[in-house]
Amino acid sequence: MIGNMQLNDEGKLKHFLSIEGLDKCLLTEILDTAESFAGMSAQQVKKVPLLRGKTIVNLFFENSTRTRTTFELAATRLSADVINMNIATSATSKGESLLDTIRNLEAMFVDMFVVRHALSGAAHFIAQQTASHISVINAGDGQHAHPTQAMLDMFTIRQLKPNFSNLRVAIIGDILHSRVARSEIQALNTLGVAEVRVIAPKTLLPAHVESLGVSVSHNLNEGLKDIDVVMMLRLQKERMTSALLPSESEYFKCFGLTEEKLKIAKPDAIVMHPGPINRGVEIDSKVADGPQSVILKQVSNGIAVRMAIMAMAMQTLPSSPGRPVTQAPSLAITGGL
Numbered sequence: 272m273i274g275n276m277q278l279n280d281e282g283k284l285k286h287f288l289s290i291e292g293l294d295k296c297l298l299t300e301i302l303d304t305a306e307s308f309a310g311m312s313a314q315q316v317k318k319v320p321l322l323r324g325k326t327i328v329n330l331f332f333e334n335s336t337r338t339r340t341t342f343e344l345a346a347t348r349l350s351a352d353v354i355n356m357n358i359a360t361s362a363t364s365k366g367e368s369l370l371d372t373i374r375n376l377e378a379m380f381v382d383m384f385v386v387r388h389a390l391s392g393a394a395h396f397i398a399q400q401t402a403s404h405i406s407v408i409n410a411g412d413g414q415h416a417h418p419t420q421a422m423l424d425m426f427t428i429r430q431l432k433p434n435f436s437n438l439r440v441a442i443i444g445d446i447l448h449s450r451v452a453r454s455e456i457q458a459l460n461t462l463g464v465a466e467v468r469v470i471a472p473k474t475l476l477p478a479h480v481e482s483l484g485v486s487v488s489h490n491l492n493e494g495l496k497d498i499d500v501v502m503m504l505r506l507q508k509e510r511m512t513s514a515l516l517p518s519e520s521e522y523f524k525c526f527g528l529t530e531e532k533l534k535i536a537k538p539d540a541i542v543m544h545p546g547p548i549n550r551g552v553e554i555d556s557k558v559a560d561g562p563q564s565v566i567l568k569q570v571s572n573g574i575a576v577r578m579a580i581m582a583m584a585m586q587t588l589p590s591s592p593g594r595p596v597t598q599a600p601s602l603a604i605t606g607g608l
């Protein structure tokens with residue numbers, strides 16, 4: 272159902288709430304569109320006028336460094352007007368409901384909400400309730416989904432390992448509480464990788480995890496064999512309601528990624544992490560900052576991928592595929608397009 276409500280009557284992206292329900296063709300269109308924006312960071316004028324006149328509201332009810340900042344950068348590079356709602360100083364603290372907040376912002380003629388919320392389904396709820404001309408982008412909802420993180424990770428993988436069908440990807444750590452893991456698994460399977468392997472202690476895996484389309488290992492030394500892409504996750508202690516691990520040092524001993532353990536994966540394996548990193552808990556600094564790490568590349572790619580998703584949802588891209596959307600910086604200045 273979520274999949275259907277993400278598309279308009281013509282089957283084009285309208286909201287971006289979850290990877291679930293989106294097909295390979297649409298995910299590939301996002302990656303291709305992002306590719307056309309990727310060179311912009313090196314240009315002197317880092318702007319195109321695709322969202323000129325549009326107003327985007329960043330509604331982050333949970334903290335964020337990477338997602339909120341790259342969404343803001345992406346929107347400004349598309350020439351949108353951006354409002355970053357400060358939830359701590361908003362009327363939410365006086366008891367205003369989420370729906371009333373949305374209704375009041377709608378009355379200010381906004382065009383898009385980018386939403387992060389602790390409740391699973393919050394972005395979906397807003398998309399159902401909001402005016403029909405407004406698009407909603409999910410920037411992370413509870414334990415449910417973080418679809419733009421998954422897409423920027425797919426983009427990063429494709430840059431370095433273009434043939435998805437050959438790839439074996441390991442996702443390691445707190446799968447149980449991770450919205451990133453859910454979205455990554457859906458995106459990797461939709462794009463047709465050879466294998467998604469989750470590696471974690473039993474206490475950090477959801478029940479019936481195999482039904483998500485993954486193989487399972489509880490042993491990092493065995494699980495890393497033949498792996499091309501190593502995705503590390505942090506322990507989401509803020510979501511743990513009981514003690515699921517003996518200690519962080521015990522966890523690091525068994526599931527922390529060190530230089531020694533990384534040697535078990537393929538020699539050209541890449542190491543990813545959505546951030547924030549807890550050094551010495553799930554990953555050693557020598558790996559996080561080492562030659563196989565693409566962690567900061569993931570952050571940079573977040574700008575182009577979020578630009579692509581916002582422009583697609585607002586239906587402002589020229590219609591032909593492979594369009595040179597970033598080759599008109601002079602138009603951006605002089606007011607063309």
Ligand code: CP
Nearest residue numbers: 335336337338545546
């Ligand atoms: N990866 C990610 O969502 O990071 P932030 O919490 O900093 O946005």
